[in-house]
Amino acid sequence: KAGVTQTPRYLIKTRGQQVTLSCSPISGHRSVSWYQQTPGQGLQFLFEYFSETQRNKGNFPGRFSGRQFSNSRSEMNVSTLELGDSALYLCASGQGVSYNEQFFGPGTRLTVL
């Protein structure tokens, strides 16, 4: 079974631009969660989608948004990029109907200049 894939793996943007990151979950998984990892902050929860609906949301500003498609693939968008948005963005998929482990993708490294 193929794992979680994320594209692109690396991205460089400038302040004020916007960016879209993509995540393809493991086949059969309906839940996709997004996390931001920065040094010293661990993994900060952004949001979780389940069957195309945002089911959970973390404490991030509205510049961070996401969506999930009918095939469970998910995208995350960050508008008006700030220097502090530079981070590793991780996507995780799971069955989402009971307490199971999540399976993580390799992440997208975003650098904002």
Place this chain on the structure above:
Amino acid sequence: DQQVKQNSPSLSVQEGRISILNCDYTNSMFDYFLWYKKYPAEGPTFLISISSIKDKNEDGRFTVFLNKSAKHLSLHIVPSQPGDSAVYFCAASGTSGTYKYIFGTGTRLKVLA
């Protein structure tokens, strides 16, 4: 407000000895806990989990202990191997089945050969 805390940012252990990684949480509604291991340039990999109805779960060299009254969990690795050198994250979930996972800031384990 950091609901899941890993107060030791790093830990060094001699090969063959026991590694003990600690995690504290503040939200008494958490009822499911997980440990993940992360190597550089890779996404976190699930290691072991424990439900709040248990106080111990074992899987090979890895054992997780849960002390609900102290809101504390620990991961024991015995014996430690150089390949265990990685960043370890604990995560918690619960609160009415929201399937939202809150991660700690991580502990970097270095196993010395």
